[in-house]
Amino acid sequence: MTIRLPHGPYEPRTTPRSFGPTGSPPVSRTVFAAAHVVADPYADVPPGSPAAVDWDATLAFRRHLWAHGLGVAEAMDTAQRGMGLDWAAAAELIRRSAAEARAAGGRIAAGVGTDQLTGPAGRAAVRAAYEEQLALVEDAGAQPVLMASRALAAAATSADDYLDVYTGLLRQASGPVILHWLGPVFDPALDGYWGSADLDTATDTFLKVVAEHPDKVDGIKVSLLDAGREVDLRRRLPEGVRCYTGDDFHYPELIEGDAHGSSHALLGVFDPLGPLAAQAVRVLDAGDKEGFRALLDPTVALSRHLFEAPTRFYKTGVVLLAWLAGHQDHFTVLGGLQSARSLPHLARAYELADRLGLFPDPALAEHRMKALLSVYGGGR
Template sequence: MSPAPIRLPRAGGGVEEYRPRAEPARPGTTGGALVSRTVLAAAHVVADPYADTTPDSPAAVDWDATLAFRRHLWAHGLGVAEAMDTAQRGMGLDWAGAAELIRRSAAEARAVGGRIACGVGTDQLTGPAALPAVRAAYEEQLALVEDAGARAVLMASRALAGAARSAEDYLDVYGQLLRQAREPVILHWLGPMFDPALDGYWGSADLDTATETFLAVIAAHPDKVDGIKVSLLDARREVELRRRLPRGVRCYTGDDFHYPELIEGDAHGFSHALLGVFDPLGPLAAEAVRILDTGDPEGFRALLDPTVALSRHLFEAPTRFYKTGVVLLAWLAGHQDHFAMVGGLQSARSLPHLARAYELADGLGLFPDPELAADRMRSLLTVYGVPR
């Protein structure tokens, strides 16, 4: 029997009746490793809703629920990109919390045989810093990730963006880091739509100029670069960039607007994936890649293309607040018992935005228990005063 209709508020005002689906679109089956693409889901953290905290307090994390969600992703054959911006790095999760998250998740990955890559940044710096301090902060985090046995993702750094005065400063800092890395790393280019403090990264606000510096870093150390993650929401630029990569260096798309076409690729190559939207889309994304593994790109696109509307909604401007919709969907899907986020970020999106996210996700059949999802959405709407 279909769940009862639910009244959803609309962005233009008023409410409309929506009838939830009765069944999920597909069974919650798990599977082995993906073959044709390396796919990492950037995973969120689950807050401890009972902790007595303020938005300025260190994050209080529910470690059991946080690690259980990572096991969910691994069970479907996905890798986990840990302690990235999806985990609220720099937006509620400080370096001490991120370090603990990395240690715990890396240990869990070893226990279950899961693929993991972890973010390396400079967020232990709390104010303006000179380049030597920025480099030392990177080195501290790189050592922790490597000691934990995880692949490192050298994240874009607010501190480096503030301290660098030229492209040569980026070449110097990244060059020193790559020379001392024990294993090849993933270089992360996060655009200012995800973090305004990163405007002008690689030494120029002109993306063509910045791209040349980025490529120069890779060309100088191709044996130390496993791949690049590009989060610029510009499919054309990503395709042009990946065609210029040295042989053996992968491109991991971070484009939450164009990922189906970029993962499918063209006659000249394709992108792997490291995506925040694959947190809520994990099982469906894994199923789509398994279809691609069989040599069926049309079937892959038929399954993944319909998810783009949800992704574009979650990541609409201001894009950096996409984490709120991601955590809402995790709660509605039953992966956690509450809709609370570290730093109180659950308030970062409007009720109409959250209602639309629910509607799009339900339409895709993402919720294992549509009735549970509908009941939880009703409870949220009641708190906001929406009549049943």
């Protein structure tokens, strides 16, 4: 059976690829999938209103990730923090997901930010907002991920302002946290983070925070889409501090590593790739680097497509693939962002994912893709 996509006819797979859940996490790398949030498609949500979440489907997807042995990075960029998910909904998400993690025996980390601030704020207000979220995440039982803050980027006038805020937070944290450097390719409001638009200077400030408090930093998550810079950062970290790659373009080689070390992973693309990614890292656990790359390298084309500019709209493709894979019953994205990517973009994402065998039921994925095409007047 052929499906006619905007770029031409395509012959879908007819048999699924087998990725049986194991429940045991990989051992050679710590791997988190940053998980998306499922919107409630029947909620009457006017533009600018708080998000309406389908909690059952959202939590079921996290159980799917844990079943494959992956950790869940909760309430991060992939969950549309700052792009549809407000702090009230994020707080509820963290509490619910952390409770599910305890029940499932799954690992969970959760984003700590300042998105409850709705207008210009000084450093004291920014720090207080961070502290409020840090307390909630720790009380919920999740590992904190100190996310980059738009409010801090707007309020800071120098690198010292960043050092002051982050130093205070690390002193207050009850245990090791993950520091997250999200680059402007993901969020233009974060340009010049760490006090400089010069990445070498910004890197020095970032590493100074880590070096002064290595006992409070489990690791750093780097989302700059610059593999060379991540490798340099990785080699400069204090002993025992992990580097979690957030590079959705170069993750196979960064996770594999080199003679000087390797990256762990905290990736948005591992939301749709979860079962395959878990299998690949278990192959790496066995020392089979070639087998690891054979599994993961072919996924890069899909990831680069999902994360193409403007990168921040990758969530649309992630939700599309979750719908096509049967993890949710609809293609609705918080904030109406199902319209943020074109039909040709979505169709190409379907084809690339199908070629990888990501859909547990290829016939269902084909049926749903045809339904989407028909909405646009196509799908012959």
